[in-house]
Amino acid sequence: SQQGEEDPQALSIQEGENATMNCSYKTSINNLQWYRQNSGRGLVHLILIRSNEREKHSGRLRVTLDTSKKSSSLLITASRAADTASYFCATDYGNNRLAFGKGNQVVVIP
C-alpha cells in the first residue's frame, strides 16, 4: 500500500522557533492531509491540501504540496510548548481511505 513517509522522524526545537517537516509519497493522490497526535490520544485533523493546490495556510500552519516531486511540507511558525506532539501526513489515493505515514515527533522546549 502507499504510505506517506515523514522526514525528519524526530525534531527538537526551542519555543518560538519554526518547525518544518516533510512528507514524501509514491504515486498520484487526490489530496494530502496532516494530523496531530498528543501522547496517548487520538489524531486530530490539521489541514487538507488538494492535488491541484500548491500552498495552504491555517493559523500558524503552512502546508505546501509539490506533485512533481511527490512531496509535501508542514511548517509550524513561532512554535509553542503546546505544539509538542506527533505529526502524521496521510495520502488519499482513492477508494475513500487514507494511508498514513509513520509520524514525526516534535518536542518544543520552553
Next chain:
Amino acid sequence: DVKVTQSSRYLVKRTGEKVFLECVQDMDHENMFWYRQDPGLGLRLIYFSYDVKMKEKGDIPEGYSVSREKKERFSLILESASTNQTSMYLCASSSIAGPNTGELFFGEGSRLTVL
C-alpha cells in the same frame, strides 16, 4: 461538538479470548475505519466500511473481523486474541466528499494488551 467514542480506553485480555472494540460516531458519517497503531509502524488500516452492513478489508485484516449493523456504530472483533494483537486501536469516521477522502475524525483510542 462532533464526536467519535470508543467504548474502552484500556483493556487487558488473555490469549484466546474474544474481544469486542466498539466505536460510535454522532456525525451521521457514511465511512468508518479501524486502524491499529504500533511504534515505528505508524497507523495501519485494518478494515473500513462505507455503508451499513458493508465492509472492506484494509491492509492488515488477518485475525480481525468487523460489524456495522447501524450507521453510527462500527465494531472490531478479535475472534481469538493473540499477543501480537497488543496495540493501540483507533476508530475514525468521515463523510463522503465526492472522489476525495475527507477529513477523518478519530476517537481517543483503545489500548489493548493481550497476555
